[in-house]
Amino acid sequence: MLTKRIIPCLDIKNGRTVKGINFVDLRDAGDPVELAEIYAQEGADELVFLDISATEERRKTLAELVYHVAEKVNIPFTVGGGISSVEDVDVLLQNGADKVSINSSAVKRPELINELVSKFGSQCIVVAIDAKQVDGNWKVHLVGGKVPTEIDLFEWAKEVEERGAGEILFTSMDHDGTKNGFANKALAKLSTLVNIPIIASGGAGAISHFTDTFVDGKADAALAASIFHFKEIEIKDLKQELKKEGIPVRL
Amino acid sequence: MKIVIINYGAGNIQSIKFAIQRLGYEAILSDNVAEIQNADKVIFPGVGEASSAMTKLRTSGLDKIIPNLNQPVLGICLGMQLMCNFSEEGNTDGLGIFDLDVVKFPKSVKVPQIGWNEIGELKSDLFKTIPEKSHIYLVHSYYAPLGDETIAESEYALGYSAALQKDNFYGTQFHPEKSSDVGAQILKNFLEL
Numbered sequence: 001m002l003t004k005r006i007i008p009c010l011d012i013k014n015g016r017t018v019k020g021i022n023f024v025d026l027r028d029a030g031d032p033v034e035l036a037e038i039y040a041q042e043g044a045d046e047l048v049f050l051d052i053s054a055t056e057e058r059r060k061t062l063a064e065l066v067y068h069v070a071e072k073v074n075i076p077f078t079v080g081g082g083i084s085s086v087e088d089v090d091v092l093l094q095n096g097a098d099k100v101s102i103n104s105s106a107v108k109r110p111e112l113i114n115e116l117v118s119k120f121g122s123q124c125i126v127v128a129i130d131a132k133q134v135d136g137n138w139k140v141h142l143v144g145g146k147v148p149t150e151i152d153l154f155e156w157a158k159e160v161e162e163r164g165a166g167e168i169l170f171t172s173m174d175h176d177g178t179k180n181g182f183a184n185k186a187l188a189k190l191s192t193l194v195n196i197p198i199i200a201s202g203g204a205g206a207i208s209h210f211t212d213t214f215v216d217g218k219a220d221a222a223l224a225a226s227i228f229h230f231k232e233i234e235i236k237d238l239k240q241e242l243k244k245e246g247i248p249v250r251l
Numbered sequence: 252m253k254i255v256i257i258n259y260g261a262g263n264i265q266s267i268k269f270a271i272q273r274l275g276y277e278a279i280l281s282d283n284v285a286e287i288q289n290a291d292k293v294i295f296p297g298v299g300e301a302s303s304a305m306t307k308l309r310t311s312g313l314d315k316i317i318p319n320l321n322q323p324v325l326g327i328c329l330g331m332q333l334m335c336n337f338s339e340e341g342n343t344d345g346l347g348i349f350d351l352d353v354v355k356f357p358k359s360v361k362v363p364q365i366g367w368n369e370i371g372e373l374k375s376d377l378f379k380t381i382p383e384k385s386h387i388y389l390v391h392s393y394y395a396p397l398g399d400e401t402i403a404e405s406e407y408a409l410g411y412s413a414a415l416q417k418d419n420f421y422g423t424q425f426h427p428e429k430s431s432d433v434g435a436q437i438l439k440n441f442l443e444l
Contacts, residue, residue, distance in 0.1 A: 002407055003368070071272070074432070096265035123365070166365065197363070
């Protein structure tokens with residue numbers, strides 16, 4: 001049986017992890033490669049690296065990071081942040097990334113999804129969507145959720161699927177950082193509207209939130225950052241609990 | 252030992268090279284016929300779309316070389332699918348090594364299948380020391396059905412071949428290079444055949 005995936009997300013700036021990381025056994029808390037290896041050993045099913053640097057050298061630094069992660073880590077990983085062209089994706093995949101995620105660049109120019117899919121295949125193209133509710137309607141937001149658009153979340157998700165994306169990473173800006181649980185109603189609706197896997201993101205604060213997003217939210221995978229980095233939840237414990245709840249996981 | 256990963260412009264081969272390196276071996280990437288023919292082990296990777304990958308193989312003449320290799324050959328993901336008779340993806344003939352036609356998953360499940368699934372009914376030396384129900388990582392929209400050449404089964408909407416073998420030819424639908432310690436062991440088993 002296909003298992004539900006647990007995905008820690010690492011924010012990267014200039015080749016280093018940024019969010020405070022609370023791993024006592026880590027020699028260098030800012031080293032994404034070392035952190036990735038630890039997560040892989042602890043049972044993470046996949047990793048996401050989100051690059052938030054804004055320097056001239058960012059492309060080269062990110063490509064080098066991808067190379068070093070691929071060298072050491074034996075689980076799949078996705079790279080996102082500022083990717084806007086076929087060339088960007090080509091470099092990342094050649095250096096060993098398994099998937100890339102695109103966000104604002106796809107909203108600005110949706111044809112980019114088709115171009116990437118025809119060159120690299122659906123399986124490695126993840127479209128990340130940030131959305132929050134405006135007057136009760138889910139609207140897509142850009143630039144890490146700062147800039148609102150008129151685009152409806154569900155319409156956009158359907159278009160993303162039609163254009164060939166292999167997966168959707170949906171972050172609810174209303175839930176992100178609250179630690180009150182994932183946006184399960186919206187997630188469940190997404191799963192009925194599109195037939196590609198959905199990764200839930202934003203709101204994880206307790207083990208029960210993961211159970212809820214897999215059961216009520218029908219999510220295929222769940223992503224979280226700080227609760228893993230600060231060891232508020234250990235991946236091993238989380239997966240044991242999920243198994244007890246009857247949710248298929250890889251132990 | 253000389254290990255060659257066939258480089259025909261289809262897919263993420265860096266990860267396979269690294270996985271082999273982690274096992275203490277070195278692999279080279281090559282599209283050179285003599286180099287491929289003289290290797291002790293050949294790995295045939297592939298991600299992307301089937302018909303365009305077959306076009307690349309035909310253009311380079313590798314479509315005639317691969318089915319005639321005598322050393323152990325391991326096709327991974329699309330590589331395995333291309334070793335079958337035919338693929339519904341782009342309606343293309345394959346290399347005809349495995350007597351199966353590759354078809355698309357039904358709409359009753361999410362397509363592509365992405366993630367970790369179980370393998371069972373393990374039959375070959377490729378799975379030496381690998382327990383039944385081990386988890387492996389897959390990303391695919393098309394599958395090879397079960398058949399006489401199936402050496403590992405998995406289930407997604409229906410039973411399908413997670414791995415195939417005919418003589419010296421092996422294929423895995425999953426990515427051993429991305430399947431944690433289980434995958435590393437399977438890759439090691441192949442290299443030590």
